[in-house]
Amino acid sequence: MKSILKQILQFWAVYYLILLGAVPYFFPADSRLEIATKFNSLMIYSLLALALHVIVGYTGILHLGIAGYFGIGAYMTGILCTPIFPFEFCFLYLIVIAIVTAAIAAVVFTAPMLRLRGDYLALVTLGFGQIIIFVIQNMESITAGTQSLSPVDPALVPKWSYPLFKSLGFSETWLNYDWKIFPNFYLLTLLMLMLVYWLLHNLEQSALGRALVALREDELAASCMGLSPVKLKLIALALAGAISGLAGCLYVTSISSTAGPKDYGFNRSILMLCCLILGGLGNRRGLLVGAFILVGYDTILADILNTQIQQTTWSTKVKNLLQPSNWKFALFGGVLILIMRYRPEGLFPAQRKSRAVKTPLESASQSTVSPQGSVSIAPSNSPLDSNSAKQEN
């Protein structure tokens, strides 16, 4: 009985994702739209956190500039879609272009940095993220500088396919239908999140995923086994770039503007890193929880509490002090410090590791011979995990 319950609960991440789809319907109709917008951005940031997970969790590179790729995807979408420019591509094209450019950018710009290791590499990725911001800020004629490009309201399918759809029996009104209104775009984002999550799940079971994990655990040993570290790292970077590009495209389309360069800066990258570290590095499911807690606080809870506090009759000084949005830097910083100090494996340690500690033989056979749906092939030696490093010593 207990094991059945356990088996059902094993898939909690899947239930969580399905539940996300239903969340707006728990709220009364008048606030549903607002809630949906907020949860939409939560899902987009979960996507971005998954992208960072591909780099930090699989290859062990501490990347501090993930928001740069996000920004590339976002601005690519913005530029190719706003009526200021003559492109005005449809959403189907945009999403592909955003994914491809961000992936290429990730590979091209980050490849030379792979010569470095550890903390220097982290600083260089930070510098890269900052350069992206400056480029966005300074190329005013293309990116509108510190302003934002808007409106980003692409059509769903290209114009040339309209006759085709008409011949298939779709009416004119259907084609001009605003496809971004409430449940559609929300469900699209959710679908993308599920798709990426599932993709990464499968990747972890594949030969490529195991190679990446081997690389992170011990680069020298992995290269002695015939794996090419540079090639694997570039694959991981391309994948992370692609996911961030997708997230960027969805983000820009969901808020109908590019929101200015500040949205793609260092703070965003660190927020994503916080989500990962809180949830447990190398743990795909923990990351969802980390994103839910931190992004949820940042975009949902803080907003609600802010309006509550603004409505009170307290003095402005007290209001400013109490506003949760004013505390977010301290919260993120505190999370990083406390987790590093007391629980470097995160709230949800990667499963394989705890198995490996308890029953070494069984776990080895389980993760290699019969990879169960829920067994994440996750790190036993993530770069920030002091416990495993001590074991090694």
Add this chain to the structure above:
Amino acid sequence: MPLLASAELDQLIQYIIIGLSNGSLYALIALGYTMVYGIIELINFAHGDLFMLGSFLALTMLSWFGLDKGGSSASTFYISFSIAILLLAVPIFCAFVNAGVDYLIYKPLRQAPKLAPLVSAIGVSFIFMNIGLFWYGPVDVAFPSLVTREKVFPSSSIQFSYQALMVIAVTVPIMIALTVFVKYTNIGKAMRATAQNPTAAALMGIDVNRVISITFLLGGALAGVASVIYGLFNNTVSYQMGFQNGLYAFTAAVVGGIGNIPGAVLGGLLIGLVRSLGSGYIDEKWTEAMIFLILILILIFRPTGLLGARVREKV
């Protein structure tokens, strides 16, 4: 016939003076990075934000002295007296905050993998930033211009102001004192020994933890001096300046070869020059991107820096 038209030459000299003045401030901050990295191989990400807190404290203390709106009514003696107090109190504050953070947060992580203290340092930097945000709010704050911008030599065409003179008069002696301290005193020798090999230093009877604390104290004090002078020289401070100037200073430390004290000074001056000449002759908005590009290029192609005394494991 002069090589350059004299107006252009004056302009160039003007940029060089600004560049060297700001550069020597970056050098002071960079020394804090480089000494800490030299000893425990930690990129102390919070160092720049410590510098920001220092200038906020200086601003608050000036308001206690009644000088925060500018010192037009006060006597020169009173102004120099208060600046002297600032130059004493702010470094002490920064030194103890820095050493305290090390004791509370980095010390328990000494045995952890290298990236764990780095992530904690980013966390500390965010907490400092939040304190700064509450202290003076999210906008740029004016720092009173207590030292005049008038020329030191009124007859010459070159704009060498008293502000620039102040920067040089404070930073150069400090750098000389630091060099002497590290080279000739016992503690300085202990610091160098610990930087070379902590285990061997401990075996020789050096209290490594004490040396690390002293390094943090020294680095913090230097950032404190830099923060006061920065406020007096540039006349605006904001809660975000720590991140930006911290990265400049870190770049300076890397350019000079991290862990290398003369290198940090050289790197600081170079970054200052790049910034002012870049703003003058290329475009101000691209200078920050240029500095990050320099950081990336130096790290990729010459990770030991320009002086590169210290050869580490492949970084």
